Amino acid sequence: MSSLFGTMSVALQSLLVQQGALQVTANNIANANTPGYSREVPILEESPPILSGNTMVGTGVTLKSVQSVRDNILDLRIDQETSQQSSLNSYVASMNQVQALFNETQGTGLQTYLSNFFNSFQSLATDPTNSSLRQGVIVAGQDLAGAFSQTSQNLATLQQGLDQSVTQTVHQVNQLTAQVANLNQQIQEVSNAGDNPGSLEDQRDEALNNLSGLIDTAVVYSNNGSVSVTTTNGTLLVSGNQSDALTTQVNSATGMHDVYGQGTDVTSSIAGGQLQGLISARDDSIPSTQSSIDNLAAGLISAANQQQKDGYGLNGAKGVDFFTPFTPSASGSNAGAATTMAVALTSPDQVAASSNGTPGDNGNATALANLQNEPIVSGQTAGDYYSNLIDQVGNDVSNATSEQEAVGLVLQQLTNQQKSISGVSLDEEATNLITYQQAYEAAARVISTVDELVGATLNMFTPS
Amino acid sequence: MGMRVNPDMYSVILNGLQTNAQQEDQALQQVASGQKLNSLSDDPAAAASLVNLRMQSSSDTQYLQNISSLTGSLNVADSALSSVVEALTTAQSVGVEGTNPTLNASNRQALAQQIQGIQQAIIGLANTSYNGEYLFSGTAATTQPYVADSTSTSGVTYKGNDSANSVEISQGQAMPISLPGSQLFSNATTNVFQSLQDLSNALTTNGNINGATTEVQNALSYVSTQQTFYGNSVDRLKNAQTFLTQEQTQLTETEGNTLDADMATAVTNLSQTETTQQALAQVGGQISKLNMFDYLPTP
Numbered sequence: 125m126s127s128l129f130g131t132m133s134v135a136l137q138s139l140l141v142q143q144g145a146l147q148v149t150a151n152n153i154a155n156a157n158t159p160g161y162s163r164e165v166p167i168l169e170e171s172p173p174i175l176s177g178n179t180m181v182g183t184g185v186t187l188k189s190v191q192s193v194r195d196n197i198l199d200l201r202i203d204q205e206t207s208q209q210s211s212l213n214s215y216v217a218s219m220n221q222v223q224a225l226f227n228e229t230q231g232t233g234l235q236t237y238l239s240n241f242f243n244s245f246q247s248l249a250t251d252p253t254n255s256s257l258r259q260g261v262i263v264a265g266q267d268l269a270g271a272f273s274q275t276s277q278n279l280a281t282l283q284q285g286l287d288q289s290v291t292q293t294v295h296q297v298n299q300l301t302a303q304v305a306n307l308n309q310q311i312q313e314v315s316n317a318g319d320n321p322g323s324l325e326d327q328r329d330e331a332l333n334n335l336s337g338l339i340d341t342a343v344v345y346s347n348n349g350s351v352s353v354t355t356t357n358g359t360l361l362v363s364g365n366q367s368d369a370l371t372t373q374v375n376s377a378t379g380m381h382d383v384y385g386q387g388t389d390v391t392s393s394i395a396g397g398q399l400q401g402l403i404s405a406r407d408d409s410i411p412s413t414q415s416s417i418d419n420l421a422a423g424l425i426s427a428a429n430q431q432q433k434d435g436y437g438l439n440g441a442k443g444v445d446f447f448t449p450f451t452p453s454a455s456g457s458n459a460g461a462a463t464t465m466a467v468a469l470t471s472p473d474q475v476a477a478s479s480n481g482t483p484g485d486n487g488n489a490t491a492l493a494n495l496q497n498e499p500i501v502s503g504q505t506a507g508d509y510y511s512n513l514i515d516q517v518g519n520d521v522s523n524a525t526s527e528q529e530a531v532g533l534v535l536q537q538l539t540n541q542q543k544s545i546s547g548v549s550l551d552e553e554a555t556n557l558i559t560y561q562q563a564y565e566a567a568a569r570v571i572s573t574v575d576e577l578v579g580a581t582l583n584m585f586t587p588s
Numbered sequence: 589m590g591m592r593v594n595p596d597m598y599s600v601i602l603n604g605l606q607t608n609a610q611q612e613d614q615a616l617q618q619v620a621s622g623q624k625l626n627s628l629s630d631d632p633a634a635a636a637s638l639v640n641l642r643m644q645s646s647s648d649t650q651y652l653q654n655i656s657s658l659t660g661s662l663n664v665a666d667s668a669l670s671s672v673v674e675a676l677t678t679a680q681s682v683g684v685e686g687t688n689p690t691l692n693a694s695n696r697q698a699l700a701q702q703i704q705g706i707q708q709a710i711i712g713l714a715n716t717s718y719n720g721e722y723l724f725s726g727t728a729a730t731t732q733p734y735v736a737d738s739t740s741t742s743g744v745t746y747k748g749n750d751s752a753n754s755v756e757i758s759q760g761q762a763m764p765i766s767l768p769g770s771q772l773f774s775n776a777t778t779n780v781f782q783s784l785q786d787l788s789n790a791l792t793t794n795g796n797i798n799g800a801t802t803e804v805q806n807a808l809s810y811v812s813t814q815q816t817f818y819g820n821s822v823d824r825l826k827n828a829q830t831f832l833t834q835e836q837t838q839l840t841e842t843e844g845n846t847l848d849a850d851m852a853t854a855v856t857n858l859s860q861t862e863t864t865q866q867a868l869a870q871v872g873g874q875i876s877k878l879n880m881f882d883y884l885p886t887p
Contacts, residue, residue: 220627228638229625229847235639239646246650249755250657250765253721253729484721484729486753490762496647497759511639518632525629536603540594549595554880 128581132574134171134184138567141168144187145560152548160330162192162546164322192322194546199329200343202542203336205535207396210337212528214401218286219409219521225278226517233514234420237271238496238506240264241424245493248477252486253438258472265428265446269465272421276462279414286406287380291372293338293399294383300335301353301367304328308350309365315349325349335361340396357393359385380406409520415458416513421465422458423501423509425450431495435476435488443476443488444469601872608868612861618854625847634846641846645839648832651758655825655832658755658765661718662825665766666818668716668723672773672780673815675713676808679706679784683801686791693794700791707784711736711744714769726768727751733769734781742782746770757828763821772814773807783807 145166155161167190171183226233244264248257307328314321328351335341340356353362360368370390372381382391383399391407394400425447432443448468450461469475479487501509594600617626628635685691686699714734716723725733725748733748750770754762773780784807787800 220629223628227627228635228642229623229627229630233639235642236646239643243646243650246647246654246756249753250654251719251721252753254719478727480751482727482749482751484725484727484753485751486727486755490754490756493756496643507640507643511636514628514639515632515636518628518630518635521627521629522632540600543594543596543599544592547595549592551880552595554884558884 128574128578130181130183132571132578134182135567135570135574137171137184137186139564139571141166141185141187142560142564142567144190146557146564148190149553149556149560153550153553156548156550156553158326160326160333161548162194162322162326162329163548164190164192164320166190190320190322192320192325192546194325194329195542196345198538198542198545199332202535202538203333203341203343204396205531205538206333207336207340207400209528209531209535210398211340211396211401211404212524212531214289214398215405215409216401216521216524216528218282218402218405219517219524221282222279222405222410222413223517223521225275226514228514234268234271234275234510235507237264237268238510241268242493242496245477245489248475249486249489249493252477252489253484255472258438258475258477261475262467262469262472265467265469268424269447269467272417272462272465276414276417276421279410279417280463283380283406283410283414286402286410290383290399290402290406291381293397293402294370294372294381297335297338297361297399298367298369300331300338301361301369303331304335304351304353304362305365305367307331308362311349312365321349336397338397339394339399355385355390355393356395357390359388359390359393361385378407409517413513413517414462416509416516418458418461420462420501420506420509420513422450422452422461424495424506425461425465427495427498427500428492431488431492432476434479434491436478436481436485437476438473438478438483440478440481440483441474444474446475597875598872601868601875604868605865605872608861608864612858612865615854615858615861618849619851619858622849622851623847624849624854638843638846641839641843645836645843647759648836648839651756652829652832652836654755655757655829658757659822659825661723662765662818662822664716664718665723666815666822668713669772669811669815669818672710672713673808673812675706675709676780676804676811679703679787680801680804680808682706683787683791683797683804686787686797687801696791696794696797700788703784703788703791707743707781707788710780710784714773722748723766724748724769724772726766726770727753741785742779743785744781757825758832761828763824763828765821767814767817773811775810778803778806778810780807780811 145168148164148166152163167188169186169188171186173180173182175181224232228235241264244257244261248254248261251257307324311321311324311328314324332341332343332351332353335353339361341361342354342356342358344352346352350364351362352360352364354360359370361370362368368386371384373384374380375382382389383394383403384390391403394403426449428446429449432446435443437443445468448464448466450458450464452458452461475489476492477489478485479491496507497505499505504512618624625631625634625638682699682702686696691699711734714724715732721729722731722733725731728748731747733746734744735747736743737745746769748769750768752764752766752768754764756762774782783800783803787797787804789795790797790800
C-alpha cells in the first residue's frame with residue numbers, strides 16, 4: 125500500500141526536477157546567441173519503482189543528467205574546412221597586395237617603363253647626335269631601373285610583413301593549445317566528479333575551431349573526455365593536459381622564421397590554417413615572383429650592357445656598361461638583380477648609338493631598341509616574360525579565390541547543419557518552458573491535494 | 589517529428605547578404621571604373637595579353653613619332669634638291685646661251701660669273717641642315733659636307749662620309765633616311781660641282797662650252813634621278829603611317845574589348861544585387877516577428 129506521504133514525496137521530487145528542467149531551458153535561452161554554445165537537454169528518468177504490497181508503484185521522476193547536444197564528427201569536419209578557408213583567406217589577402225604591385229589593368233606596373241626604355245633608343249635612332257634624345261635614353265633607363273628596384277623592395281617588404289604574421293600566428297597557436305590542454309584537465313575533473321562538463325566542452329570546441337583557423341589540426345577524442353590534437357602531418361600540439369608549443373627560428377639562408385614542432389622544422393608540412401596561407405605566400409609565391417623580376421632585370425642588364433659594348437659613344441669611345449653589371453651567384457641565381465638595378469652611364473654622350481664610331485651613325489641605337497624583340501630572358505622577349513609573370517600572379521590569386529568561394533559554401537552548409545543540431549531554438553525553448561511550467565503547477569497541485577487529504581484524515585480524529 | 593532546422597535564420601540571411609555584397613562590390617567597381625578588369629586576378633590571361641597589347645601599341649606610337657620627325661627632314665632635303673635641280677636648269681640654259689657665236693669675251697665672262705654664283709648657291713644647298721644636323725653628309729651629321737677648296741678641280745671638297753642611317757618605321761621594317769652627298773651629287777662619270785666648274789672654265793677660256801653644257805645637263809638628270817629617293821621615302825612614310833594608325837586603332841579596340849566593362853550589363857548586375865539585398869533584408873525583418881514567446885500568456 126502506498127502512503128500519502130509517499131505521494132507527497134513523489135510530487136516534491138517532481139517539483140525539483142521540473143525546476144531543474146526549467147533551469148536548463150533558462151540557460152539555453154540565456155545562451156541563445158553565445159558563439160560555440162550547444163543547446164542542452166535535461167535527461168529525465170523514472171525513479172525505480174518500489175514494491176507496495178503486491179504491486180509495483182512508481183516513485184516519481186529524477187533528473188539524471190543535463191546533456192549538450194552536439195555532433196563531434198560534424199565539429200571535426202567544420203574544423204577541417206575552417207582550416208582550409210583560413211589558409212586561403214590569408215593567402216588571398218597577402219597575394220592581393222602582391223598583385224597590386226603589378227596592376228597593369230590600372231596602368232601601374234613595369235610595362236610602361238619597359239616600353240619607354242626601348243622607345244627611347246628607337247627615338248634616338250632618328251637623330252643619334254641629339255643630346256636631349258640621349259638624355260632621354262638615360263632618364264628612361266633610370267626610370268626602368270628605379271621601377272624594378274622599387275617593385276623588388278616592395279615585394280621584400282610584403283614578405284617581411286608576412287614573416288612577422290607567421291611568428292604572431294605561431295604565438296596564437298600556442299595560446300590556444302595551452303587553453304585546450306587546460307580545458308582537457310578541467311573537463312576530466314568535472315567528469316570525474318560526475319558533473320556535466322558541457323559548457324567546458326563548448327569552450328574547448330570554440331578553442332579547437334579557432335585553432336583550426338590558424339593551423340591544420342587532427343583531433344582525437346578519448347574516452348576520458350579529453351582530446352589530443354596534432355597537425356594533420358602528426359606534429360603533436362596537445363596531449364591530455366599537456367600542450368606542446370611550436371617555436372620559430374630564423375633560417376639563415378632565407379632570413380625568414382621557420383616553424384619548429386618538437387625540435388623538427390615543420391614549416392613546409394603545415395597543411396592548413398592561416399599559418400599555411402602566410403607561409404605559402406611568403407615562401408612560394410612571393411619568392412617565385414621576386415625571382416621572375418630578378419631574372420627579367422638580369423636579362424635586361426646583360427643584354428643592354430652587351431649591346432652597348434658593341435657600339436660607340438658620341439665621342440667615338442667604345443661603348444661601356446649601360447647598367448651596373450650584375451653577376452649571378454655561383455648557383456646561377458639572379459637574386460638581387462632587380463633591387464640593385466641602376467644606370468651606370470654618367471653622361472648622355474656615353475650612350476653607344478653608333479655602331480662604327482661615327483658620331484652620327486645610329487646602327488647600335490637601332491640594335492639597342494630592337495632588344496625589345498630579342499629573346500633576352502630565358503629564351504623570351506622581355507615583354508613576353510613579363511606578360512607571363514602577370515598571368516602567373518593573376519592566376520595565383522584567382523585560383524585561390526575560386527577555391528575560397530567553394531570552401532566557403534561547404535563551410536556555410538556544415539555550419540548550418542551544426543546549428544540545426546546544436547543551435548538554440550527559442551520556439552523550442554518556449555514550448556519547453558510551458559511544458560515544464562505546467563508539470564510544475566501540476567505537481568504543486570498534487571502537494572496541495574495531498575495536504576487537504578492529510579488535513580481531512582487528521583480532522584477525523586479531532587475531538588468534537 | 590519534423591527535421592530540426594537551423595534556428596538561427598539570421599546566419600542564413602547573413603550569408604546571403606555577404607555573398608550579395610561581394611557581387612555588389614564587383615558590379616559597383618565595374619561601373620565606377622568603367623573596367624571589367626580591375627585587378628590581375630579578375631582575368632589573368634586578359635591582363636597578360638593587355639601587357640603585350642600595350643607594348644605593341646607603345647612601339648607603334650614611337651614609330652609614328654619617328655615617321656613624323658623623319659618626314660620633316662626628308663621634306664627639307666627634298667626641297668633643297670628641287671632648288672639644286674632648278675639651279676642646274678638655269679646653269680644649263682646659261683651654257684646654251686654661252687655657245688652663241690655673237691658673244692664676246694666679256695659677255696662670256698659675265699656668264700661664267702653667273703655659273704660661279706650658281707656653284708656657290710648649290711654648295712649652300714648641299715650644306716642644308718635640319719635641327720642642327722647636315723642632311724647630305726652621310727652619317728657625319730655634325731660635319732659640314734661641302735667646303736670650297738681652290739686646290740680641287742671641282743672647287744669643293746666633300747668632308748662627309750659615304751654611309752646612311754636607317755630607321756625603323758614599323759617593326760622589322762628599316763628605311764634609309766638620307767643619301768650621302770657623295771652619292772647625291774656625283775658618281776663615277778658625273779659630278780655636279782665639277783660640271784659647273786668645267787662650264788665656268790669653258791666660258792672663261794671660250795673652250796668646249798657645248799661639251800661642258802652637256803656635262804651640266806647630265807649632272808642635272810643625275811641629281812633629278814637621285815632626288816626621287818626622297819619623294820619615294822616620303823611616300824613610304826605615309827604608307828607606314830597609315831598602316832600604323834590602322835593597327836593602333838585595332839589595338840585600342842582590342843584593349844577596349846579586353847578592359848572595358850559592358851556598362852549595360854554592369855549596371856543591370858548592380859541593380860540586381862540591390863534588389864536581392866532588399867529581398868533578403870525584407871525576409872530578415874519577417875523572421876524577427878515570428879517567435880513562440882510572443883504567444884505565451886503574460887503572467
